[in-house]
Amino acid sequence: MSGKYSYDIPDHPIKYDQVDPRSIKFDPRAQRNLNKARAKTIAERLVPTALGTPILSQREDGQYAVDGMHRIHACQLILNGSVSSSDEVREAVQEIFCEVHYDLSMANEASLFIIKNKESSKVGANDEFRIGVLAGHPLFVDTNAVLEKHQLKVGGRTTNGVRGIKGILSIVQDFGPEVLDQSLTIAEDAWGRTPDTWHSVTIGGIAIVIARHPDVVTAKELARKLKKQGDPVSFKSKIQTTATNGNTRADGTKGRLKAAHLSVASAWNAHRSVNRIPVPNIFE
The missing domain is CATH 3.90.1530 (Conserved hypothetical protein from pyrococcus furiosus pfu- 392566-001, ParB domain)
Structure with missing residues (x-):
């Protein structure tokens, strides 16, 4: 893309x-x-x-x-x-x-x-997004259209606020706006509308899984499996713990995204004997 x-x-x-x-x-x-x-x-x-x-x-x-x-x-x-x-x-x-x-x-x-x-490194991510949308740049326009569909806005820790817009833009750039749309729907179905539902790293993990395994993973089933993992705060904490290997190593954005991919894939595979998907080794 x-x-x-x-x-x-x-x-x-x-x-x-x-x-x-x-x-x-x-x-x-x-x-x-x-x-x-x-x-x-x-x-x-x-x-x-x-x-x-x-x-x-x-x-x-x-x-x-x-x-x-x-x-x-x-x-x-x-x-x-x-x-x-x-x-x-x-x-x-x-x-x-x-x-x-x-x-x-x-x-x-x-x-x-x-x-x-x-x-x-002078421009902030939120300024970059606002400028891109108003100027009609396709990446920002397509991303904003999906966010508006879900009644979400960039910035602020609110029920309808998305933080970490760079991660959200990366989803659209790597997989397309349809995957972002589907990922946000899955997150909301799993956890409802809370500030932590829209955690960009969690959404990124969902996006990777559904983009790489479209013939295996179904949206409703993945939402159900994620809901069983607990609320979005605990799932975000699980990602952080995985990324830092139990707080024994530093984590960067790429490390957290790999951990989110692993956490979402593991949630899908839980108690499943068929239609399992590969789980990445994030420390390779």
């Missing part, structure tokens, strides 16, 4: 040019929300030679999508007099050196923003 959901950006014109910060308008659909307090702090301490190279995508209407929004807004604050600064700093930020991209769709802009920020 990775081809459809890649972050590839088509070949397009790119120029490096001096741009007046006051000519730049932000579009929050293609980037994170502006934190004005953060921008003001940057402005108060701004060293022009440390601005770096903000990345712009110029639209047909002359507006820009921006990576480097807080630095640019800091320059705007200096130039409009909202923040006091020396004449030397004001002069230096009259025009700033930018990497300007042309002829990109909003989905392409979202890919550009996400790729650039992945490299520097």
